[in-house]
Amino acid sequence: MELTNIPYLASSSSSSFFSSYCSSTCRGRRAGKLLLTASAAGGRSAADLAHSQLFEQENEGALSGPRSSWHYKRREFTSAILLPFLLPHADIASAAEAYDGSIIRSGVRNVLTKAKAAGVLRLVFHDAGTFDVSDKSGGMNGSIIYEVDRPENTGLNRSIKILGKAKAGIDDIQKVSWADLIAVAGAEAVALCGGPEIPVRLGRLDSSTADPAGKLPEETLDAAALKLAFSTKGFSTQEMVVLSGAHTIGGKGFGSPIIFDNSYFKVLLEGKPQTSSSGMEAKAMVGLRTDWALTEDDECLRWIRIYAEDQARFFDDFRDTYIKLVDSGVTWRTA
């Protein structure tokens, strides 16, 4: 059965389950109870197994989140009681079957902190950024679970482990794909650090295998090569520049590591790190070579200036391009 409406999940803390219900009709629940779809309910997926193995390798304990599933079940009950009053003219039967995005969002919020936000946002790019428009391979499909041993993904196992805790709690209520979970978590990470609120469409299916290797841009690329790399993923130069603004959070030295703002672009305009008398780069820890490479290209520089001067414009464009990123190469649920 094809979905008639696909749920969008606003990352806004002010968007209650009301907005989620009103915008969603993914099949999965019936009359306030959970009925898992065939694809979701078929026991442990290959991704779940790969994730467990990752945990076992690290000799970690149980995956249960900090809040008990009772919290979610109480929410389910409340939702079922209130639903008829919140949906005056809607098809109640359809809405009651909704795939409840608020459960995913709550589960993510339970495990996410500002300090963990950057790693989670990076995870989004490393899952979705394998997309290749030419053969439609890769994309936002949760395959990052199988790719943690690749050199470009060093350190991302920590973020996967964090989201694994959320997934265990959410799966108790309704099965969530890794791809949906990562897409929502990245949006939550941005919002938590003060960035734009990003609605995320739900219903991504997970891949059961790793994506082709070598698809993410290397740190050594110059602007021309970066443009080419992003164009193979369907992104324009402007979209590449605005997505690179994600480096404003995290450990690369652009402003505060936990505040999502336009300081990335402001710092880039301040100029390259200066070499001190000792021969050491005074700001050696600021940015990657690829970040500075953007300043050497006129087209990129034009966008860097725009975003440095206009944070609202940065937020708007980042939101739109993030949505495009997390929808890259997606196979959507149809039942």
Ligand code: HEM
């Ligand atoms: C332009 C091509 C890109 C390259 C070559 C690149 C490469 C890197 C590298 C090498 C790091 C440092 C990882 C570490 O500290 O261990 C990093 C960090 C990060 N990247 Fe990118 N990246 C690119 C684009 C993006 C995009 C498009 C996003 C998201 C939309 C993103 C999100 C992040 C975030 C949030 C961090 C900080 C992670 C942390 O400090 O924990 N990157 N990136």
